[in-house]
Amino acid sequence: MSTNARLDSSSPFTREDAERKLPPLSRSEVKPQYVHHLDSEPPPPEISPSVAHRHKDVKQRCVKFTVAAVICLLLLLLVAGILLAYYLSSPCARGLQCGDGSCVWEGQWCDGARDCPAGQDEDHCVRLRGSSFLLQIYSAQTDAWSSVCSRGWTEPQGRASCRxxxxxxxxxxxxxxxxxxxxxxxxxxxxDFNPDAFILQQLELSDSCPDNNVVTLRCTDCGSAANSSGAPGAPGAQPAPLGSWPWQVSLQLSGSHRCGGALISPYWIVTAAHCVDRVSGPGDWAVYAGIVDPSGPLFNPAHSVSRVVAHEGFDRLTRRNDIALMRLSKALDSTATGSGNIRPVCLPDVGLNFSAPQSGWITRFVRSTIGDSASQQLMAAQVSLIDAAECNSSYDGRMSQDMLCAREATEAGTSAIGDHVWGERCTEQKKPGVYGNVAYFLDWIYKQMKVKK
Known part of the structure; x- marks a missing residue:
């Protein structure tokens, strides 16, 4: 059987043609292909026990550090809150308190500028010291009182200091x-002194003063009596001659004597708080000065009162802070009245010590009977101060620092004149009298004279 050289008579190609190699494809003809490969997850790396333990320790340390940091922060916030609360509740932790809740820096105290709302920082910066009335100024720089050099000092400076x-x-x-x-x-x-300016603004500190000559100041012609023969020679209370106690005044209500007082400046009278604390107003009062007997009010004018200031701490039960001030509507002094029978008493300056057995005088209007009527006669008596402990033994410990205790030197050894600050009459044998200590209230008096004008 013969072999057919062609595969198919209808096909134009021969076997040789089929076996012939084709030309390679061009790059444009090649299509890229993506193949997705699914690989299995790699196994976790093996961690040795020592590395794991170290990681755990680091984590625990971080937690402990964070907790400690948070606790410290909370403690700091707590301390800051406490300090802030103290600062807000004590506004004068950075200065001195004005008295109304506000405060100023310590260096602003007594600098001549009123920094407190009511000027409390300049209230107690000028004072008179001792029996010579030595003028002294407080300095916040030195935290001390210093005298004023007399070099360059004139009358205008004196007037400004008194104001x-x-x-x-x-x-x-x-x-x-x-x-x-x-x-x-x-x-x-x-x-460059300005007489109308605040005195503290016109002064400056100095280390020296020529010859150490310093200023003494008298704001009133106080303490001198027109009639120096008023001191009774015999023991016990004696009628006071006219002019012997020119600062003594009679404070009257509805034409009747209520209590006594003492003139301390042309406008101001000091008296006891228990005399005025239950009276309705200043218009009810009439003040008589320069009188010693029942006929005095007939020949002397009545002076009206514009303001009555009782001590805010007065206690009627214990009689502590038993002091008050009256301000007259018009000035009352020897210059204004032309009478030597009216003159202020000296306030006790800083540095004056009163102690037993120092002697002094007390005056009081005593009720006397003339005919069918009762009237007032000014009496005076010499007394000696006694120790507070001895006085307290007589009054069950009711004495306080704002009181003085004195015994009158009488023939019978009794106190026949004067009232206790508790309002009792001194009638018991050898029982001393208790009086208000004006020196204790000196700052209070000057403060009222400033703010109650």
Missing amino acids: TLGFSRGTYFKSGRQTSDSGDGFFTVRP
């Missing part, structure tokens, strides 16, 4: 000088 103390503009008597050492320096007058 700073609380006296009225027209109240001034004289300035003087004395030699005094000052270990805390001196205040000297600035060359």
Whole structure:
């Protein structure tokens, strides 16, 4: 059987053609193919026990550090809150308190500028010291009181100083000088003095003063009597001659004597709080000055009162802080009245010590009977101060620092004149009298004279 050279008579190709190699495909004809292979997840790396332990320790340390940091932060916040609360509740932790809740820096105290709303920072910066009325100024820089050098000092400075103390503009008597050492320096007058400005703004600190001559100041002609023969010679209470106690006044209600008082400036009278605390107003009062007997009110004018100020701490039960002030509507002094029978008493300056057995005088209007009527006669008696402990033994410990205790030297050894601050009459044998200590209230008096004008 013969082999057919063609596979198919109808096909134009021969076997050789079929076996012939085709030309390679061009790059454009090649189609890329993507084959997705799914590989199995590789096994986790093996961790040795020592590495795992280290990781655990680091984690625990981080937690402990974070907790400690949070606790420290909370403690800091707590401390800050406490300090802030203390700062807000104590506004004067950074200064001195004004008295109304506000405060100023310590360096602003007594600098001549009123930084407190009511000027409390300048209230107690000027004072008179001792029996010579030595003028002293407080310095916040040295935290001490210093005397004022007399070099360059004139009458206008004296008037300005009296106004700073609380006296009225027209109240001034004289300035003087004395030699005094000052270990805390001196205040000297600035060359550009302005008499209408606050006195503290016109002074500056200095380490020296020529010859150590410093200023003494008298705001009133106080303490001198027109009739120096008023001191009774015999023991016991004696009628007081006219002019012997020119500061004594009679405070009257509805034409009747209510209590006594003492003139301390042309406008101001000091008396007891228990005399005025239940009276309705200043218009009810009439003040008589320069009188010693029942005929006095007939020949002397009644002076009206514009303001009555009782001590805010007065206790009627214990009689502590038993002091009050009255301000007259018009000035009352020897210049205004032309009478030597009216003159202020000196306030006890800082540095004056009162102790047993120092002697003094008490005066009081005593009721006397003339015919069918009762009237008032001014009486005076010499007394001696006694120790507070001895006085307390007589009054069950009711004595306090704002009181003085004195015994009158009478033939019978009794106190026949004067009232206790508790309002009892001194009638018991050898029982002393208790009186208000004006020196204790000196700052209070000057403060009222300033703010109650």
